[in-house]
Amino acid sequence: MTEPRINPNVSVDCVIFSFEDDGLEVLLIERNAGQNRIEDDLLALPGNLIYEDETLDAAANRVLRELTGLKNIYLEQVYTFGDPARINKQKDQDWLHSIRAHPEARVITVAYTSLVKKSNFKISPSSFARQAMWVKVKEVPQLAFDHNALLEKALEYLKHKIYIEPLGYELLPERFTLAQLQKLYEAILDDHFDKRNFRRKVLRTSFIIPLNEKQKGVAHKPAGLYRFDKSKFHKI
Amino acid sequence: MTEPRINPNVSVDCVIFSFEDDGLEVLLIERNAGQNRIEDDLLALPGNLIYEDETLDAAANRVLRELTGLKNIYLEQVYTFGDPARINKQKDQDWLHSIRAHPEARVITVAYTSLVKKSNFKISPSSFARQAMWVKVKEVPQLAFDHNALLEKALEYLKHKIYIEPLGYELLPERFTLAQLQKLYEAILDDHFDKRNFRRKVLRTSFIIPLNEKQKGVAHKPAGLYRFDKSKFHKI
Numbered sequence: 001m002t003e004p005r006i007n008p009n010v011s012v013d014c015v016i017f018s019f020e021d022d023g024l025e026v027l028l029i030e031r032n033a034g035q036n037r038i039e040d041d042l043l044a045l046p047g048n049l050i051y052e053d054e055t056l057d058a059a060a061n062r063v064l065r066e067l068t069g070l071k072n073i074y075l076e077q078v079y080t081f082g083d084p085a086r087i088n089k090q091k092d093q094d095w096l097h098s099i100r101a102h103p104e105a106r107v108i109t110v111a112y113t114s115l116v117k118k119s120n121f122k123i124s125p126s127s128f129a130r131q132a133m134w135v136k137v138k139e140v141p142q143l144a145f146d147h148n149a150l151l152e153k154a155l156e157y158l159k160h161k162i163y164i165e166p167l168g169y170e171l172l173p174e175r176f177t178l179a180q181l182q183k184l185y186e187a188i189l190d191d192h193f194d195k196r197n198f199r200r201k202v203l204r205t206s207f208i209i210p211l212n213e214k215q216k217g218v219a220h221k222p223a224g225l226y227r228f229d230k231s232k233f234h235k236i
Numbered sequence: 237m238t239e240p241r242i243n244p245n246v247s248v249d250c251v252i253f254s255f256e257d258d259g260l261e262v263l264l265i266e267r268n269a270g271q272n273r274i275e276d277d278l279l280a281l282p283g284n285l286i287y288e289d290e291t292l293d294a295a296a297n298r299v300l301r302e303l304t305g306l307k308n309i310y311l312e313q314v315y316t317f318g319d320p321a322r323i324n325k326q327k328d329q330d331w332l333h334s335i336r337a338h339p340e341a342r343v344i345t346v347a348y349t350s351l352v353k354k355s356n357f358k359i360s361p362s363s364f365a366r367q368a369m370w371v372k373v374k375e376v377p378q379l380a381f382d383h384n385a386l387l388e389k390a391l392e393y394l395k396h397k398i399y400i401e402p403l404g405y406e407l408l409p410e411r412f413t414l415a416q417l418q419k420l421y422e423a424i425l426d427d428h429f430d431k432r433n434f435r436r437k438v439l440r441t442s443f444i445i446p447l448n449e450k451q452k453g454v455a456h457k458p459a460g461l462y463r464f465d466k467s468k469f470h471k472i
Contacts, residue, residue, distance in 0.1 A: 009245040010318070010344050052342055056318035080316040080346050082246070082292035106288055108246050108344070110316050160400055 004051040008102040011109040012060040013047030013147065014075065015154035016068075018118035018134055019171045023187050025118065026140060026151060029067055030131035031095060042091050044144035045151070046129065047109065049100075060112040068132040069124030075112040079153045082108040086146045095144070099128060109145075113154040115188075117171055155190075162188050166207065166228050175211060177223040178202060207232040240287040244338040247345040248296040249283030249383065250311065251390035252304075254354035254370055255407045259423050261354065262376060262387060265303055266367035267331060278327050280380035281387070282365065283345065285336075296348040304368040305360030311348040314393045315386075318344040322382045331380070335364060345381075349390040351424075353407055391426075398424050402443060402464050411447060413459040414438060443468040 016027040028043040046067040050059035057075065065071045084106055087093060096103035118134055125132040140151060161167060162185065172180055182198050185191075202208050207229045215222035252263040264279040282303040286295035293311065301307045320342055323329060332339035354370055361368040376387060397403060398421065408416055418434050421427075438444050443465045451458035 007245065007342065009243065050318070053320050055320065056316065056344070077315060079313060080292065082286070082346070084289050084291065106243065108292070108346075110318070110344075164396060164399065 004053060006049050006101070007052050008049060008100075008105040009107060010056075011047055011049045011107050012056060012063055013045045013109050013111050013150055014060055014064045015045055015078070015111060015113040015151055016064070016070065016073065017113065017115045017137070017154070017158065019115060019184060019187055020118070021183050021187075022136075023190075024137045024155075025134040026137050027068060027070070027123075028133060028135050028140070028143070029125060029129035030133075031144070032099075032128045032130040042089070042095075042144040043135070043141065045147045046132070047147075048127075049107070056110050057112075060110070064112075066127045067125065067129040069126070070116075070121050073114045073116060073121075075114050076157075078111045078113045078157045079150075080108060080110045081146055081150060083146065089144070092144050109150075111150045111154060113157060115158060115167065115171065158188055166230055175213065175225040175227055177215060177225060179223060181208070181226065202226075240289060242285050242337070243288050244285060244336075244341040245343060246292075247283055247285045247343050248292060248299055249281045249345050249347050249386055250296055250300045251281055251314070251347060251349040251387055252300070252306065252309065253349065253351045253373070253390070253394065255351060255420060255423055256354070257419050257423075259426075260373045260391075261370040262373050263304060263306070263359075264369060264371050264376070264379070265361060265365035266369075267380070268335075268364045268366040278325070278331075278380040279371070279377065281383045282368070283383075284363075285343070292346050293348075296346070300348075302363045303361065303365040305362070306352075306357050309350045309352060309357075311350050312393075314347045314349050315389045316344060316346045317382055317386060319382065325380070328380050345386075347386045347390060349393060351394060351403065351407065394424055402466055408464075411449065411461040411463055413451060413461060415459060417444070417462065438462075 018025040018027070027046065029046050031042070031044055046064055048063045048067070050056065054062065056077070060075045061071070064073065064075070087096065087107065093103065123132045137151070137155070140148070142148065143151070167188065171184060178199055181202065182193060182195065186193060203210070209227050209229050211225045211227055213225045215225065254261040254263070263282065265282050267278070267280055282300055284299045284303070286292065290298065292313065296311045297307070297309070300309065300311070323332065323343065329339065359368045373387070373391070376384070378384065379387070403424065407420060414435055417438065418429060418431065422429060445463050445465050447461045447463055449461045451461065
């Protein structure tokens with residue numbers, strides 16, 4: 001079997017968010033410094049060059065799996081970054097020299113994103129990722145390449161998307177409380193809502209349906225449960 | 237002055253829509269068949285390879301200007317197409333062989349879009365475009381490469397966008413009638429709305445403001461005029 005041929009000009013990067021009650025987290029890697037053992041302390045998004053014979057979608061899935069172990073994730077394309085000066089940090093150039101055949105090639109990168117529940121996935125770093133970890137979005141430091149810009153763009157994409165699709169559908173339990181729903185919206189929109197206002201707005205929509213049920217087995221006063229009606233969301 | 241170096245692996249394509257009262261149109265080119273005078277009857281979106289030293293945005297603006305004469309257009313990136321088999325038609329391969337240095341290179345293309353009023357622009361084809369013309373979106377034939385897919389994606393982008401941004405702002409007169417507004421929404425969403433329903437929905441929004449004025453100098457009963465309040469749209 002021959003090695004797949006690498007396209008030295010095009011890469012994919014994955015911005016994987018996890019929704020947690022106290023805000024969003026993003027999956028980052030520590031890069032292995034290659035044979036030259038250069039010092040590399042920049043965290044990065046999981047990403048790599050594509051193969052000549054694979055689609056961009058397939059490349060995103062492969063690269064994410066190779067670096068972090070995450071698979072079967074529905075990745076969506078967000079934006080393509082192609083500034084000729086996007087690899088301008090010395091540390092990035094050193095790292096590329098330590099690991100790549102064409103370190104000076106201009107690389108255009110296609111950013112992909114997904115929003116998952118991290119407890120559903122097990123991280124297992126390999127390839128040039130010596131580590132992979134979830135980092136709170138608010139605590140993300142300066143990243144490799146232009147990855148901070150990729151992260152910003154993916155966040156913006158998510159904020160737009162929540163108006164168009166019932167994003168929470170896969171992230172909340174089938175039957176959820178309004179407090180859970182509020183936390184999801186607050187995490188994605190990076191905002192804080194008044195509980196009563198939020199409740200009033202939610203009840204005005206036609207796609208969040210109150211069930212005739214309450215939470216069970218909780219210490220506090222049990223809250224009412226709700227469900228999404230996806231079909232109604234799409235009609236609006 | 238040396239010629240800019242071409243990146244043989246990355247191109248940009250522009251999907252320029254024009255809003256007309258009877259639906260959307262899209263700007264297409266007829267390709268010049270190069271020195272070999274091959275027969276080329278596939279219309280194409282205006283697009284070309286990028287230069288090594290320019291950003292993707294700059295490339296999109298340059299290529300659009302070079303091929304069609306259109307300039308000072310606000311182009312937005314829509315999606316990147318990278319299927320290894322995206323150049324699979326014999327006619328496209330023949331055409332590339334007649335005009336390009338690396339006809340067999342795998343090309344990834346970044347699609348850009350804009351929505352304009354065609355009467356504001358003058359078309360003047362040059363470079364390898366021997367002709368440029370507006371074609372009704374509903375009458376677009378099979379295009380070169382995967383350009384029909386690019387067109388579809390740009391249409392989808394526009395449909396999503398109209399829910400998020402007051403798109404009509406630049407396309408309608410500052411003061412417009414509800415009939416004009418309805419035509420804009422019908423063109424973009426490719427749908428037909430009941431006049432009274434549309435009116436009722438519009439008046440329920442807070443960003444379309446009725447003015448205390450009516451049309452002047454029209455033969456029929458003058459209609460009331462409205463304006464957009466962009467700031468209110470963004471709050472929603």
